[in-house]
Structures are given as C-alpha cells and as structure tokens.
Amino acid sequence: MTVHVSRLLQTLEPSATLAMAAKAKELKAKGRKIYDLSLGEPDFATPEHICQAAIEAMRAGHTHYTVASGIPELKQAVVDQYKKRYGLTYSPQQVVISNGAKHALHNAFTATLNPGDEVIIPAPYWVSYSELIKLTGAVPVIVKTEESSGFKLNAAQLRQALTPRTRMLLLCTPSNPTGTFYTKSELEGIADVVLDADLTVVADEIYDQLIYTAEPFTSFPTVRPGLQERTILINGVSKTYAMTGWRIGWAIAPTLEVAKAMGDLQSQETSNPCSISQYAALAALTGPQDCVETMRREFERRRDYVAQRIAKLPGVTAAPMQGAFYAFINISQHLGKRYGGTLVENSSEWCLELLAQKGVATVMGSAFGAEGYARLSFATSMETLAAAFDQIEAFLQEAK
Numbered sequence: 001m002t003v004h005v006s007r008l009l010q011t012l013e014p015s016a017t018l019a020m021a022a023k024a025k026e027l028k029a030k031g032r033k034i035y036d037l038s039l040g041e042p043d044f045a046t047p048e049h050i051c052q053a054a055i056e057a058m059r060a061g062h063t064h065y066t067v068a069s070g071i072p073e074l075k076q077a078v079v080d081q082y083k084k085r086y087g088l089t090y091s092p093q094q095v096v097i098s099n100g101a102k103h104a105l106h107n108a109f110t111a112t113l114n115p116g117d118e119v120i121i122p123a124p125y126w127v128s129y130s131e132l133i134k135l136t137g138a139v140p141v142i143v144k145t146e147e148s149s150g151f152k153l154n155a156a157q158l159r160q161a162l163t164p165r166t167r168m169l170l171l172c173t174p175s176n177p178t179g180t181f182y183t184k185s186e187l188e189g190i191a192d193v194v195l196d197a198d199l200t201v202v203a204d205e206i207y208d209q210l211i212y213t214a215e216p217f218t219s220f221p222t223v224r225p226g227l228q229e230r231t232i233l234i235n236g237v238s239k240t241y242a243m244t245g246w247r248i249g250w251a252i253a254p255t256l257e258v259a260k261a262m263g264d265l266q267s268q269e270t271s272n273p274c275s276i277s278q279y280a281a282l283a284a285l286t287g288p289q290d291c292v293e294t295m296r297r298e299f300e301r302r303r304d305y306v307a308q309r310i311a312k313l314p315g316v317t318a319a320p321m322q323g324a325f326y327a328f329i330n331i332s333q334h335l336g337k338r339y340g341g342t343l344v345e346n347s348s349e350w351c352l353e354l355l356a357q358k359g360v361a362t363v364m365g366s367a368f369g370a371e372g373y374a375r376l377s378f379a380t381s382m383e384t385l386a387a388a389f390d391q392i393e394a395f396l397q398e399a400k
C-alpha cells in the first residue's frame with residue numbers, strides 16, 4: 001500500500017525564506033562565493049551571560065521535563081517585562097512558553113480558530129501566517145497594502161475586508177518583511193474597528209526591541225481599553241537576544257481559558273520547550289540589557305548603510321526602514337528584462353537569477369504576497385552587505 005500525504009498537507013507551502021537560505025547554502029557548499037541576505041536571523045553570537053546560564057542550568061540538573069507551558073520563573077519574567085516596557089498587567093498564568101514564536105503562533109491559531117473562520121492578514125505578510133492558519137481550517141483573507149503608506153493597513157481597508165465570518169486580525173509590527181511599524185495613531189484607528197467588529201487580534205511584536213526611529217514603538221493592547229481582553233501577544237528571545245537556535249518564544253493570552261487551551265495543546269504535541277533554553281531565556285530577560293542596545297545600534301548602522309545603497313540603485317524604491325532588519329525593495333521597474341540573456345518576468349525569477357548569476361541570496365516578494373518586490377535582510381556583516389550591493393548594482397546595470 002502506498003503512503004499518501006494528507007489532503008491538509010498537500011496544500012502546505014514550505015517556508016520560502018528557509019528554501020532560499022537552503023539554496024544559498026547548497027551553492028556555498030559547492031564552493032561558490034555567496035552573499036546571503038535571505039535569512040531573518042541576527043548574525044551575533046548569543047551573549048555570554050545567557051550561554052553561561054544554560055551551562056549552569058544543566059549543572060543544576062534542569063535537564064528534565066518542565067511544566068508543559070513553561071517554567072513559572074520565565075512566565076513571571078515575561079509578565080514583568082511587559083509591565084516595565086508597556087505598563088501592561090498580566091498574570092503568569094496567561095503566558096505560554098513555546099518552541100519559538102512560530103510555535104506560539106501555531107498554538108494561538110489552533111486554540112482559537114474554527115474551520116471557516118476568516119483571518120485578515122495585511123500583505124505583505126510574513127510567510128508562515130497564512131500556512132499556519134490554513135492548518136486549522138480557517139481562511140486567510142489577504143488585504144493588500146500600499147508602499148506609499150508604508151505597507152500599513154488602515155481602518156477603512158480593515159472595515160472593507162470584514163464579513164460575518166471575520167474572527168481575527170493578524171498584526172505584525174514592526175513588520176517582517178517591510179521593516180515599517182504602526183504609529184500609535186494608526187493603531188488607534190485599527191483598534192476602533194477591532195472593538196466595533198468584536199475581533200480577536202494576534203499581535204506579533206517579536207521585533208519590538210529593534211526600532212530605529214525617534215518615535216517609540218507602541219504595543220497594540222495599550223492603545224485602547226478593552227484590547228488586552230481580545231489580543232494574543234506574540235514575542236520571544238530569538239531576534240532581541242540573538243537566540244534563534246534556542247527556540248524560545250511565547251504567547252500571552254487574553255484569558256486563562258485560552259492560555260490553558262494553548263498549554264494543553266502543547267502538552268500533547270511537544271511536552272515542554274527545552275528546559276535548558278528556558279533557563280537561558282530567563283537569564284536573557286532578567287540579566288543585563290546592554291547587549292540588546294549594542295546589537296540594535298549595530299543594526300541601525302547597517303540600516304543606514306543599506307538605505308544609502310538602495311537610494312543609489314536606479315529605479316528601485318523602498319519603504320522607510322524603521323524597525324526589524326529588512327529592506328523590502330520595489331524591483332517592478334526591473335522585471336520584463338533580460339539578465340545575461342535570461343528573461344526575468346517576476347520577483348521569483350529575479351531573486352533566483354540574482355543568486356545564480358551574482359551569488360546574492362534574497363527572498364522574492366511573491367512569497368510575502370507582494371509581487372514586484374524582494375526582501376533583503378541586513379542581519380549580516382557590513383562586508384557582506386557592501387559586496388552584496390556591489391553585485392546587485394552590477395546585476396541591474398547589465399539588464400537589457
């Protein structure tokens with residue numbers, strides 16, 4: 001008898017960012033010089049005091065199962081952090097620690113969505129949202145946003161997308177892939193529609209510590225009374241503390257009932273997140289924070305450099321890079337041309353040819369629901385960025 005892949009998984013798209021990174025690695029292994037701007041992963045080592053905490057956790061015998069939803073000390077540290085940063089009050093029982101923010105998102109969607117529910121996702125969007133939502137039987141409703149407004153959804157667009165089946169809004173701020181973030185007044189406009197329409201909001205704020213503007217970041221539940229009771233907050237240590245490999249993220253649920261559902265789901269799927277990583281994350285949240293500012297400053301220096309190089313690329317524009325570590329460049333004027341004899345008609349072909357011909361790995365806008373764009377990550381060294389932009393410049397110049 002043949003083993004078949006389930007109907008559910010037959011429609012699942014693999015992560016385009018991971019696929020591009022894998023292609024880049026494959027070429028590198030063959031000896032090609034590759035400039036990898038594909039992955040959204042800090043290139044810094046995890047700060048030493050965090051690594052030490054992991055070693056101490058192992059020595060102290062924290063090498064067994066923990067409570068499925070995470071160790072109480074880490075939940076408390078998450079709660080304390082939200083109080084300190086944003087003045088939001090939560091109880092530790094509302095926090096579910098997971099194997100990365102991606103897993104926290106999966107838990108949040110699975111715990112709250114039913115088949116047929118509609119979830120509004122502003123595009124461009126991070127690649128995993130729509131696929132994780134589809135796994136629950138719910139329906140992603142993609143709403144296009146404009147480069148001219150920083151790729152941000154406004155209240156009118158949200159209102160227009162509502163149907164009787166709309167259950168949830170997905171907000172990613174600062175945004176992967178666009179690098180912009182919602183101001184307080186923009187969030188207020190959205191919040192009014194959310195409250196009116198009785199929506200649940202999943203607010204993915206994993207890049208909240210990587211901001212490069214004078215305007216401070218605003219956490220969604222702070223903008224109107226009543227939002228905390230309908231928002232699932234997603235965050236983690238991956239981006240802020242250069243801890244992508246440790247796999248610790250969390251969801252803060254609006255009610256104990258939802259937190260319990262997420263914890264129960266996790267207890268059946270994975271038991272707990274890695275015990276040692278949880279102690280490392282605890283050290284990250286409760287230890288010295290100067291490492292965060294040091295990394296943020298370096299990202300800002302790279303952001304400035306990337307903005308300056310993009311400005312010099314003929315016919316290429318980008319939304320202002322205000323947070324996270326991505327540039328989302330508009331390459332639409334460069335499609336429909338031949339590159340080294342190959343006709344390039346869309347963003348996927350553009351990114352694949354750029355990699356094949358010049359060794360620069362980026363991710364096609366189509367993977368984020370925005371044809372005509374490409375995402376460049378600047379979470380890599382200045383040397384790599386400089387060489388990559390030289391190659392991109394040459395690539396565009398040679399196009400006919």
Ligand SMILES: Cc1ncc(COP(=O)(O)O)c(C=O)c1O
Pocket residue numbers: 040099100101102103126172175176204206236237238244247248249
């Ligand atoms: C917007 C966004 N949310 C969540 C994640 C997932 O983070 P983690 O590595 O903690 O699973 C990412 C990682 O790329 C991201 O960009």
